[in-house]
Amino acid sequence: MLNPDITLVREYFLGLQSSVCNQLEREDSTPFISQDINADNGGYSRPSVLENGQYLEKAAVHFSHSIGAELPKAASERNPELAGKSFEALAISMIVHPQNPYVPTFHANLRFFLVDRAHWHFGGGFDLTPYYPFPEDVLHWHQTAAAACAPFGDTLYDRLKAWCDEYFYLPHRKEPRGVGGIFFDDWTGEIFGDVFAFVQSVGNHILPGYLPILSRRKDLQFGEKEESFMLYRRGRYAEFNLAIDRGTKYGMQSGRRIESVLASMPPRATWKYDWSPEPKSAESRLYEDYLRPRDWIRELT
Amino acid sequence: MLNPDITLVREYFLGLQSSVCNQLEREDSTPFISQDINADNGGYSRPSVLENGQYLEKAAVHFSHSIGAELPKAASERNPELAGKSFEALAISMIVHPQNPYVPTFHANLRFFLVDRAHWHFGGGFDLTPYYPFPEDVLHWHQTAAAACAPFGDTLYDRLKAWCDEYFYLPHRKEPRGVGGIFFDDWTGEIFGDVFAFVQSVGNHILPGYLPILSRRKDLQFGEKEESFMLYRRGRYAEFNLAIDRGTKYGMQSGRRIESVLASMPPRATWKYDWSPEPKSAESRLYEDYLRPRDWIRELT
Numbered sequence: 172m173l174n175p176d177i178t179l180v181r182e183y184f185l186g187l188q189s190s191v192c193n194q195l196e197r198e199d200s201t202p203f204i205s206q207d208i209n210a211d212n213g214g215y216s217r218p219s220v221l222e223n224g225q226y227l228e229k230a231a232v233h234f235s236h237s238i239g240a241e242l243p244k245a246a247s248e249r250n251p252e253l254a255g256k257s258f259e260a261l262a263i264s265m266i267v268h269p270q271n272p273y274v275p276t277f278h279a280n281l282r283f284f285l286v287d288r289a290h291w292h293f294g295g296g297f298d299l300t301p302y303y304p305f306p307e308d309v310l311h312w313h314q315t316a317a318a319a320c321a322p323f324g325d326t327l328y329d330r331l332k333a334w335c336d337e338y339f340y341l342p343h344r345k346e347p348r349g350v351g352g353i354f355f356d357d358w359t360g361e362i363f364g365d366v367f368a369f370v371q372s373v374g375n376h377i378l379p380g381y382l383p384i385l386s387r388r389k390d391l392q393f394g395e396k397e398e399s400f401m402l403y404r405r406g407r408y409a410e411f412n413l414a415i416d417r418g419t420k421y422g423m424q425s426g427r428r429i430e431s432v433l434a435s436m437p438p439r440a441t442w443k444y445d446w447s448p449e450p451k452s453a454e455s456r457l458y459e460d461y462l463r464p465r466d467w468i469r470e471l472t
Numbered sequence: 473m474l475n476p477d478i479t480l481v482r483e484y485f486l487g488l489q490s491s492v493c494n495q496l497e498r499e500d501s502t503p504f505i506s507q508d509i510n511a512d513n514g515g516y517s518r519p520s521v522l523e524n525g526q527y528l529e530k531a532a533v534h535f536s537h538s539i540g541a542e543l544p545k546a547a548s549e550r551n552p553e554l555a556g557k558s559f560e561a562l563a564i565s566m567i568v569h570p571q572n573p574y575v576p577t578f579h580a581n582l583r584f585f586l587v588d589r590a591h592w593h594f595g596g597g598f599d600l601t602p603y604y605p606f607p608e609d610v611l612h613w614h615q616t617a618a619a620a621c622a623p624f625g626d627t628l629y630d631r632l633k634a635w636c637d638e639y640f641y642l643p644h645r646k647e648p649r650g651v652g653g654i655f656f657d658d659w660t661g662e663i664f665g666d667v668f669a670f671v672q673s674v675g676n677h678i679l680p681g682y683l684p685i686l687s688r689r690k691d692l693q694f695g696e697k698e699e700s701f702m703l704y705r706r707g708r709y710a711e712f713n714l715a716i717d718r719g720t721k722y723g724m725q726s727g728r729r730i731e732s733v734l735a736s737m738p739p740r741a742t743w744k745y746d747w748s749p750e751p752k753s754a755e756s757r758l759y760e761d762y763l764r765p766r767d768w769i770r771e772l773t
Binding site for chain 1: 521523644707727739745746
């Protein structure tokens with residue numbers, strides 16, 4: 172398949188949304204609430220949210236199909252010949268904020284942007300934000316990310332892993348958001364089918380990366396101290412989403428449905444002034460051993 | 473006094489900080505914890521924070537004196553002849569997040585920026601963010617703001633009130649942050665003494681605006697529903713500070729001490745997906761009657 176086919180991408184994203192929701196519902200025994208929102212210009216979005224679940228404090232899995240009459244200025248600056256052209260954009264994004272601090276938060280998204288046969292690209296990836304990390308969980312996450320990339324090039328995982336570390340970083344805290352994963356943007360190629368196959372591989376590896384971790388940690392006993400640390404760390408998540416994340420900024424500025432844009436926000440978060448964990452505690456190990464870029468697969472195997 | 477005198481401004485800001493801390497401590501019977509932080513280049517800051525008080529969940533009152541070797545680019549763009557000049561900046565900022573949802577959150581700050589005798593300005597103001605507003609509290613707040621401005625011009629309060637409404641606005645929510653107050657920036661004049669007298673008047677009216685409200689609401693009985701609404705509304709406060717507020721953005725990007733910059737964050741905040749208050753509830757009255765620009769003094773007297 173040489174040329175981009177938006178119908179195929181749309182079907183894949185919608186199928187992925189429904190599969191992710193079904194699997195998370197099975198794990199939690201709590202239903203997602205979904206809405207179908209049709210825009211006047213033919214656009215469509217389907218936000219799906221699960222709140223106050225048994226294991227998932229909040230899960231949001233959103234699909235959107237936007238149709239634009241005219242390319243935003245920023246998009247056509249690099250390609251002046253595209254100025255004024257119409258475009259379509261598809262996106263699926265998902266986030267899980269768990270009840271149990273031993274279960275990490277994860278986030279994933281895939282995006283497709285189409286102007287014409289010669290101008291289209293994908294973006295996306297997935298990343299993990301543990302509160303109390305278990306080395307085997309981080310290893311599994313990165314091995315799954317590497318498996319998603321493996322068929323598409325020997326160095327692809329390493330490149331996208333480094334890109335993820337760079338993107339999910341809080342400069343004001345000098346801290347990574349979590350332990351990363353993979354990230355890519357402006358991803359295009361000569362043959363649409365090849366690029367789309369890679370994007371599908373990323374999409375198909377999201378829950379295989381997360382579910383085994385959720386499943387083995389979700390019933391671990393935890394106390395007030397662990398919950399309080401999770402809420403404190405979620406403050407960082409709120410900082411990243413509101414102050415750093417380009418997608419959220421764009422969503423907030425472009426006047427898109429704000430409850431969809433901010434569905435990624437943690438259900439609860441706290442800020443404690445000038446707080447830091449006790450030396451040698453489990454909490455301080457998160458900062459020392461996990462909140463720094465590491466070559467997880469080579470170091471942990 | 474024709475020419476700017478930074479020593480006088482510094483003394484006034486430091487005195488105001490100490491007076492505000494003393495008065496809030498008396499009200500709460502909880503001490504502020506302060507630090508003295510000296511920068512290598514002669515700069516100095518004094519963050520003071522009270523946490524988990526009886527009535528104040530968090531109060532932060534910060535003083536800072538920054539010395540800059542070279543004007544930031546943004547500052548000299550309007551005045552190219554200033555490029556490369558050194559400068560000094562003084563600031564005092566304060567915020568109170570109460571325990572009781574019937575007590576509003578308030579924020580105030582004053583800033584002084586000095587390049588040379590002919591180039592200096594003040595900025596600042598104060599604004600109120602109620603959860604469950606009482607008309608007499610909002611009226612008292614705005615009457616105090618009007619009293620601060622009254623000696624300095626007949627239309628001054630109206631202008632600074634409108635400026636405050638414009639600044640403390642969340643465009644992505646199409647919502648004001650609260651019921652406003654007064655706001656001013658780039659405030660300079662022929663005679664330094666006159667401008668400084670106005671700034672002192674603003675500073676001297678902050679606690680007289682807030683303390684009577686705190687004092688008459690702090691012991692009101694409230695339940696889980698009211699607390700939960702306060703935490704939800706604090707999510708908006710976090711959104712404003714992290715995504716909209718220019719001062720916070722500048723602080724985060726300029727590499728200043730991040731715990732001072734983000735001391736304004738609410739101690740706890742929540743996000744509920746697509747939530748809105750029940751029609752005709754006290755919570756929905758906040759949106760309908762208070763989260764819109766109003767001519768408070770004329771409408772409420």
